[in-house]
Amino acid sequence: MNITQINLTIAQMLDYTTPILFAALCGVLSESSGVVNIGLDGIMRFGAFFGLLGAFFSHSPWIGLLLGIAIGCLVGALHAFITIKWNGDQTVSGTAINVIATGLMTYLLEYVFSTTGYSPQLQNYFGAQAYRVHLPFLAKVPLLGAFSDLSVMIWFGFICTVLMHVLLYHTVLGLRIRTCGENPKAATTLGINVFRVRWFAVIAGAALAGIGGAALSISSFSGFSDSMPNGVGFIGLAAMIFGKWTPFGALGAALLFGTGQIVQSLIAVTGIAPKLAPGLTLILPYVLTLAVLAGFVSRSIAPAADGMPYYKEQR
Amino acid sequence: MKALEVRSISKMFPGNLANDNISFSVEKGEIFAIVGENGAGKSTLMNIIYGIYTPSGGDLLVNEKEVKIRSVEDAIKLRMGMVHQEFMLIPRFTVTQNIVIGDEPHKGIFFDYGRAVREVRELSERVSLTVDATAVAGDLPVGVQQRIEILKVLRRGAQILIFDEPTAVLTPEETVDLFVTMRKLQAEGKTILFISHKLKEVMEIADRIAVLRRGKLQGIVNKKDTNEEELARMMVGRNVVLEIPKVDVEVGAVAFACHDLHVRNKRGYETVKGMSFDVRGGEIVGIAGVQGNGQDELVNAMIGFSHPVSGSMELNGKNMRLVTTAQLRKEGMSYITEDRARRGLVMPYTVRENAVMGQHLGRPFSKGIRMDYDKLAEFAEGKVREYDIRPGDVYDTAGSLSGGNQQKLILARELSLPHNFLIASQPTRGLDVGATEFVYHKLLEEKKAGKAILLISLELSEILGLSDRILVIFEGHIVGETTPDKTTEEALGLLMLGVGIDKKVQS
Numbered sequence: 001m002n003i004t005q006i007n008l009t010i011a012q013m014l015d016y017t018t019p020i021l022f023a024a025l026c027g028v029l030s031e032s033s034g035v036v037n038i039g040l041d042g043i044m045r046f047g048a049f050f051g052l053l054g055a056f057f058s059h060s061p062w063i064g065l066l067l068g069i070a071i072g073c074l075v076g077a078l079h080a081f082i083t084i085k086w087n088g089d090q091t092v093s094g095t096a097i098n099v100i101a102t103g104l105m106t107y108l109l110e111y112v113f114s115t116t117g118y119s120p121q122l123q124n125y126f127g128a129q130a131y132r133v134h135l136p137f138l139a140k141v142p143l144l145g146a147f148s149d150l151s152v153m154i155w156f157g158f159i160c161t162v163l164m165h166v167l168l169y170h171t172v173l174g175l176r177i178r179t180c181g182e183n184p185k186a187a188t189t190l191g192i193n194v195f196r197v198r199w200f201a202v203i204a205g206a207a208l209a210g211i212g213g214a215a216l217s218i219s220s221f222s223g224f225s226d227s228m229p230n231g232v233g234f235i236g237l238a239a240m241i242f243g244k245w246t247p248f249g250a251l252g253a254a255l256l257f258g259t260g261q262i263v264q265s266l267i268a269v270t271g272i273a274p275k276l277a278p279g280l281t282l283i284l285p286y287v288l289t290l291a292v293l294a295g296f297v298s299r300s301i302a303p304a305a306d307g308m309p310y311y312k313e314q315r
Numbered sequence: 316m317k318a319l320e321v322r323s324i325s326k327m328f329p330g331n332l333a334n335d336n337i338s339f340s341v342e343k344g345e346i347f348a349i350v351g352e353n354g355a356g357k358s359t360l361m362n363i364i365y366g367i368y369t370p371s372g373g374d375l376l377v378n379e380k381e382v383k384i385r386s387v388e389d390a391i392k393l394r395m396g397m398v399h400q401e402f403m404l405i406p407r408f409t410v411t412q413n414i415v416i417g418d419e420p421h422k423g424i425f426f427d428y429g430r431a432v433r434e435v436r437e438l439s440e441r442v443s444l445t446v447d448a449t450a451v452a453g454d455l456p457v458g459v460q461q462r463i464e465i466l467k468v469l470r471r472g473a474q475i476l477i478f479d480e481p482t483a484v485l486t487p488e489e490t491v492d493l494f495v496t497m498r499k500l501q502a503e504g505k506t507i508l509f510i511s512h513k514l515k516e517v518m519e520i521a522d523r524i525a526v527l528r529r530g531k532l533q534g535i536v537n538k539k540d541t542n543e544e545e546l547a548r549m550m551v552g553r554n555v556v557l558e559i560p561k562v563d564v565e566v567g568a569v570a571f572a573c574h575d576l577h578v579r580n581k582r583g584y585e586t587v588k589g590m591s592f593d594v595r596g597g598e599i600v601g602i603a604g605v606q607g608n609g610q611d612e613l614v615n616a617m618i619g620f621s622h623p624v625s626g627s628m629e630l631n632g633k634n635m636r637l638v639t640t641a642q643l644r645k646e647g648m649s650y651i652t653e654d655r656a657r658r659g660l661v662m663p664y665t666v667r668e669n670a671v672m673g674q675h676l677g678r679p680f681s682k683g684i685r686m687d688y689d690k691l692a693e694f695a696e697g698k699v700r701e702y703d704i705r706p707g708d709v710y711d712t713a714g715s716l717s718g719g720n721q722q723k724l725i726l727a728r729e730l731s732l733p734h735n736f737l738i739a740s741q742p743t744r745g746l747d748v749g750a751t752e753f754v755y756h757k758l759l760e761e762k763k764a765g766k767a768i769l770l771i772s773l774e775l776s777e778i779l780g781l782s783d784r785i786l787v788i789f790e791g792h793i794v795g796e797t798t799p800d801k802t803t804e805e806a807l808g809l810l811m812l813g814v815g816i817d818k819k820v821q822s
């Protein structure tokens with residue numbers, strides 16, 4: 001492989017990484033406040049479809065992104081309503097969102113575009129030349145060259161990681177979010193409104209999952225496919241755990257899983273292992289996810305009150 | 316001036332009237348104690364005053380003005396502060412973070428940790444409560460954690476301070492320190508509500524004392540005009556027999572015996588270093604010792620949680636050194652634990668389920684893979700009546716019971732299992748007078764029935780009152796054996812501290 005090919009491979013790896021990263025950041029924010037959101041895979045599916053929808057009809061990926069964020073907030077609000085307002089089981093609510101997303105998007109795809117399987121292709125998407133961030137001065141530098149021509153969504157992912165870190169560890173709100181995730185009762189005794197903080201964290205997190213979904217349909221790809229998000233949301237949850245519920249940890253884990261994806265497509269494209277059935281290489285990223293989780297879950301520590309409903313007069 | 320007045324406050328929990336029409340007032344600068352047995356409703360009342368629970372009825376007045384306290388924020392604005400019975404700390408956060416959450420020094424939206432640390436240091440110096448501002452809270456001893464809680468409250472400018480059973484978790488020395496702090500706060504004009512069920516402490520620190528029993532206010536007395544006996548009577552509602560009656564039983568065969576037992580703790584250190592003793596039917600053998608001298612590891616080995624490194628252990632003549640807890644139980648071991656939450660009960664399960672746990676397999680409680688829940692309920696209802704477990708609904712979760720009732724539930728289960736050897740590990744820890752008396756009564760009944768009982772306790776009065784023989788342990792060794800009539804609390808206390816022990820015995 002020459003330099004250009006390596007750069008291209010890295011760029012593609014970052015393309016894979018970004019949706020995983022957004023999913024993981026959604027998980028980090030939501031679970032830091034104590035609410036588990038396994039519905040984030042479904043929220044990504046919403047984000048992917050509505051992102052495409054916005055971009056398709058407005059011919060601008062930015063409108064698509066906004067629509068993706070909006071739908072993320074909306075579905076997030078549903079999850080918050082069920083789990084925070086009514087103390088519903090967080091796993092059940094998340095699963096329901098995933099199931100609804102599966103059926104509803106398939107239906108909407110057929111209803112809006114009268115097609116099955118794939119939406120029409122976009123001309124204007126974040127992966128297109130016109131929407132990339134060009135940094136020509138980096139092009140000649142080895143390795144960094146990969147960063148000279150990336151989709152704006154990838155940079156957005158990095159920026160969100162930094163912002164999330166600042167939010168959680170350097171702001172007053174972040175300290176309160178983490179307090180609610182560690183000990184909601186203590187938060188109450190300090191005069192913090194646990195419900196308000198959790199509402200915020202769940203909805204803001206879901207907005208990120210919506211962005212992650214849009215990153216699939218209007219950045220990595222130029223259209224919506226009915227199989228989206230292909231379990232990326234769950235891989236994102238794994239990245240969150242592997243990253244010990246921290247933004248930078250999540251970034252590192254997402255990069256690892258992104259690498260898994262790229263290795264899988266390299267195997268497929270280069271034919272290094274012709275004897276392997278093509279379907280078998282496809283599962284590589286997921287096997288990697290499982291292996292990592294099996295090895296690390298026991299060693300990472302979730303927020304102490306993660307996943308526990310809270311009501312005020314509980315003991 | 317009245318700093319706080321409570322008028323006809325009631326609180327109804329589902330099926331349980333926790334506070335029943337309670338009225339009293341507290342003068343500014345007073346230390347006002349509220350005593351009552353576990354479950355009397357003390358914490359509930361304090362949580363209402365502090366805005367965590369909403370009362371079902373009644374009014375609150377602060378500084379002689381009627382107020383509505385709908386949330387903790389309201390209470391804090393009225394300059395109230397509460398040190399909770401269970402500490403409200405976040406173990407992962409630093410001392411400073413814990414103290415400032417909710418009212419953080421900030422620059423715009425950013426948390427100013429540096430300034431927070433400085434503020435905490437200043438405050439800690441000013442009120443002479445020493446803490447390491449940057450230490451991680453979870454690593455600190457309980458005494459220090461409590462200081463964090465007090466600092467938290469003082470930082471918010473509290474004038475009315477509520478201490479909910481602050482001494483329950485403290486060592487005697489830490490309690491002395493706490494009382495010094497409380498007196499200092501009182502001298503500064505702060506009003507203190509002090510909750511306890513230890514009468515000795517209340518008589519030492521309080522100006523006036525209110526007694527609660529089963530949600531009702533029994534009366535308010537001046538410290539000067541009362542004594543421990545009167546308070547105990549008001550608390551329990553009858554004369555309390557603090558004397559433990561003597562029961563003589565003919566001693567039977569050896570039930571449990573161990574020889575040269577060596578046990579390691581979780582971190583791999585040997586903490587039981589060669590103990591040998593036996594327990595016979597119809598006798599109570601007491602193990603006295605300061606906490607952390609091998610009691611926990613000894614019990615763990617005896618109940619099959621860990622295997623001894625070497626030495627022998629026999630139950631009814633059978634070798635039990637490397638067996639499981641299930642096998643020990645089958646051979647006739649029962650176990651009462653002080654750790655009700657983690658070992659004794661499954662808190663989210665109902666009374667009904669907890670009552671049969673361990674004998675739920677096979678008839679009469681299950682057939683094949685099917686549990687017979689009606690049988691469970693029937694059995695549990697019988698036990699609830701026999702042991703007077705309150706509130707008495709077998710569908711309540713174990714976690715919703717007060718500590719005393721939880722302990723009764725454990726007793727009910729363990730004593731109904733077929734057994735001839737009972738391990739009672741600090742069976743009265745955290746219990747009030749009434750429940751303690753109940754446990755003593757049951758242990759003596761067991762003795763009369765010819766069971767062998769090993770009693771591990773940190774309370775010397777309990778060891779002296781109940782035991783037929785006393786073994787004193789120190790640093791993993793049995794350093795002395797005696798009987799209650801041949802020793803005193805003082806002599807035992809010295810022995811427990813290793814005073815006058817031949818060094819050779821130890822090594």
Ligand SMILES: Nc1ncnc2c1ncn2[C@@H]1O[C@H](COP(=O)(O)OP(=O)(O)O)[C@@H](O)[C@H]1O
Pocket residue numbers: 313314315328329331333351352353354355356357358359360715716717
């Ligand atoms: N949050 C709650 N929900 C339901 N019942 C409760 C709750 N808190 C306390 N209780 C019940 O109210 C009664 C009084 O409890 P509590 O105020 O904790 O007593 P104390 O502090 O005097 O030991 C007990 O019977 C207890 O089971």
Ligand SMILES: [Mg+2]
Pocket residue numbers: 354357358359400479480
């Ligand atoms: Mg209490």
